[in-house]
Amino acid sequence: MTELCDRTASDLAPLLAGGEISAVQIAESCLARVDAVEERVRAFLTVTPDVARERAAALDEYRAIGAEQTPLAGIPLAVKDVFATQGIRTTAASKILDNYVPPFDATAWSRASGDGAVLMGKTNCDEFAMGSSNENSAFGPVHNPWNLDTVPGGSSGGSAAAVAAGEAIWALGSDTGGSVRQPAALCGVVGLKPTYGLISRYGLIAFASSLDTVGMFTRSVRDAGVLLGSLAGRDPRDATSLDAPRRDYTTSIEEGVAGLRVGVVADAFGEGVQPAVAGRVRAAVDTLERLGASIGEVSLPHAAYALSAYYLIAPSEASSNLARYDGVRYGFRAPGSTDSVEMMTATRGQGFGPEVKRRVMLGTYALSAGYYEAYYGQAQKVRTLVIRDYDEAFANYDLLVSPTSPTTAFRLGEKVDDPFAMYLNDVFTIPANLAGVPALSLPCGLDDEGLPVGVQLTAKVLDEPTLLRAGHALENALGFDPTSPVAREAVS
Amino acid sequence: MPVEIDIEHVARLARVALAEGEKTQLTAQLGQILEHAARVGEVAVADVEPTASAIPRVNVLRPDEPEPSLPVEEALFNAPEREGDRFKVPRIAEIE
Numbered sequence: 003m004t005e006l007c008d009r010t011a012s013d014l015a016p017l018l019a020g021g022e023i024s025a026v027q028i029a030e031s032c033l034a035r036v037d038a039v040e041e042r043v044r045a046f047l048t049v050t051p052d053v054a055r056e057r058a059a060a061l062d063e064y065r066a067i068g069a070e071q072t073p074l075a076g077i078p079l080a081v082k083d084v085f086a087t088q089g090i091r092t093t094a095a096s097k098i099l100d101n102y103v104p105p106f107d108a109t110a111w112s113r114a115s116g117d118g119a120v121l122m123g124k125t126n127c128d129e130f131a132m133g134s135s136n137e138n139s140a141f142g143p144v145h146n147p148w149n150l151d152t153v154p155g156g157s158s159g160g161s162a163a164a165v166a167a168g169e170a171i172w173a174l175g176s177d178t179g180g181s182v183r184q185p186a187a188l189c190g191v192v193g194l195k196p197t198y199g200l201i202s203r204y205g206l207i208a209f210a211s212s213l214d215t216v217g218m219f220t221r222s223v224r225d226a227g228v229l230l231g232s233l234a235g236r237d238p239r240d241a242t243s244l245d246a247p248r249r250d251y252t253t254s255i256e257e258g259v260a261g262l263r264v265g266v267v268a269d270a271f272g273e274g275v276q277p278a279v280a281g282r283v284r285a286a287v288d289t290l291e292r293l294g295a296s297i298g299e300v301s302l303p304h305a306a307y308a309l310s311a312y313y314l315i316a317p318s319e320a321s322s323n324l325a326r327y328d329g330v331r332y333g334f335r336a337p338g339s340t341d342s343v344e345m346m347t348a349t350r351g352q353g354f355g356p357e358v359k360r361r362v363m364l365g366t367y368a369l370s371a372g373y374y375e376a377y378y379g380q381a382q383k384v385r386t387l388v389i390r391d392y393d394e395a396f397a398n399y400d401l402l403v404s405p406t407s408p409t410t411a412f413r414l415g416e417k418v419d420d421p422f423a424m425y426l427n428d429v430f431t432i433p434a435n436l437a438g439v440p441a442l443s444l445p446c447g448l449d450d451e452g453l454p455v456g457v458q459l460t461a462k463v464l465d466e467p468t469l470l471r472a473g474h475a476l477e478n479a480l481g482f483d484p485t486s487p488v489a490r491e492a493v494s
Numbered sequence: 495m496p497v498e499i500d501i502e503h504v505a506r507l508a509r510v511a512l513a514e515g516e517k518t519q520l521t522a523q524l525g526q527i528l529e530h531a532a533r534v535g536e537v538a539v540a541d542v543e544p545t546a547s548a549i550p551r552v553n554v555l556r557p558d559e560p561e562p563s564l565p566v567e568e569a570l571f572n573a574p575e576r577e578g579d580r581f582k583v584p585r586i587a588e589i590e
Contacts, residue, residue: 105564105568105571198548198549212547238557241551242551244551307536310533310534311531313531314531314534321508325509330574330581331573332572332573332574333574334574339584340584340585341584341586342586344584345583346509347509347510348511350508350511351510351513352511354510356516359510362508362510363501363504363505363508363520364524366504366508367499367524368531370507376535377528377532379544381534382544382545382546383539383543383544384534384537386543386545387537422526425527436548438548438549463549
């Protein structure tokens with residue numbers, strides 16, 4: 003018997019509408035799961051049971067009087083702790099924001115909330131979303147529900163783990179270089195990074211503004227389309243948000259992949275890719291072909307330089323964005339300084355963790371006089387070439403396929419002392435951020451140790467409908483069960 | 495070859511106080527990361543325009559309509575230190 007907390011939003015919505023279950027029952031199911039597993043998983047920095055119960059009860063009352071409700075209404079949502087939530091502590095997993103309580107809501111959260119989402123809490127992540135293992139959180143790591151000795155991926159590791167463990171039905175994350183897709187792959191759930199600007203960044207704590215993208219974790223591709231439909235569209239508070247209308251992203255989801263041209267990215271099975279990952283992704287490609295897609299191979303010649311460009315552009319933007327943490331208006335202030343510059347310098351030295359310092363220093367260097375042109379300037383030109391590669395690829399293909407991550411979940415502590423090895427986790431996810439194109443990770447099987455493998459589909463700008471339609475077809479054909487061992491044990 | 499950087503100078507620009515151990519470690523790590531990042535210089539790009547944003551938008555303006563601003567108490571709620579309706583900081587100018 004599947005618990006309510008292990009089901010999809012699309013399964014639950016008709017049961018709610020038909021009065022077979024209540025929003026309170028779903029919320030209680032998720033809260034019971036939090037009680038059962040959270041001590042071991044540590045997906046949340048703040049759990050909000052009172053907020054969840056109150057909201058769920060109110061929604062049940064509205065429903066009882068016949069009020070029409072959206073597909074989000076009554077469905078528990080976990081929110082990465084980089085989204086501002088009015089009146090609820092928001093830390094970005096950093097000591098420097100330990101006690102910060104925002105006076106406003108991020109647009110992504112306020113739209114979900116306006117549609118009736120039930121907030122379960124704020125999820126753990128890498129500090130300021132910088133990392134690929136969740137080990138950079140100032141509040142300790144998250145444990146992967148498929149194997150508690152391994153990382154959940156990052157930076158949105160808590161959101162991925164919460165969905166994999168049944169602590170929420172779905173979750174919000176942010177993706178700057180793969181921070182939704184990579185943890186989705188490692189935790190065996192669906193992760194969608196939409197087109198840059200499709201969802202407003204207002205209230206998303208900024209990391210690298212030209213790359214930051216709001217995304218989501220779900221247990222099905224259809225759910226990702228449903229949640230996207232609620233969050234997408236122009237927001238006057240984010241000048242980079244696109245004029246795309248809010249729409250239903252699931253209308254064409256059943257159309258299948260027959261006739262779609264799918265390009266397998268060269269190097270997808272190259273050096274550094276674990277054999278099990280290559281095997282499962284290859285099988286997913288064969289499945290797409292069996293379903294009627296035509297398969298070819300596509301080269302992104304500058305992808306090899308994308309990682310280098312990213313590790314200049316993202317830290318450069320971060321060094322500028324994080325200048326605001328100066329101990330003046332909010333957040334941590336180091337005590338004992340007699341002048342302001344000393345206070346700011348001490349505040350940042352004590353408030354930022356090692357990875358954040360590393361990136362702020364890297365970006366400061368790359369933007370500094372004498373080095374700007376050779377590093378940041380050159381990286382921006384490589385970004386142009388990466389975009390041109392995609393333009394050429396999408397002239398011949400509707401979708402591109404690769405692994406999401408070269409490896410499955412690795413052991414906690416395995417890569418913490420080697421930042422560069424950690425950065426290589428993002429080699430397949432970074433190019434989509436540089437080009438702004440949408441990409442989806444979905445689970446396509448398990449490796450020999452029972453850890454999930456993710457396959458990444460990439461589409462052209464604003465072609466989320468094709469992405470979701472192919473993802474849905476592949477998901478149905480593969481029949482992957484996203485119930486993690488931790489969720490399974492909690493039921494038995 | 496790892497890139498050599500003047501860690502004291504960069505830390506000063508970034509306004510980040512670093513312990514001696516951090517300086518040594520960061521010098522080595524940043525040198526290694528920059529060595530790899532410098533590969534962007536291997537691509538011939540003389541005639542390529544730089545990209546700041548993948549989906550550029552220009553002259554995005556909002557309607558010029560007055561809206562209520564954040565109330566003072568809410569703005570000061572998270573202040574590390576305040577004095578009346580103001581943020582309080584240690585001195586910002588040299589005193590003769």
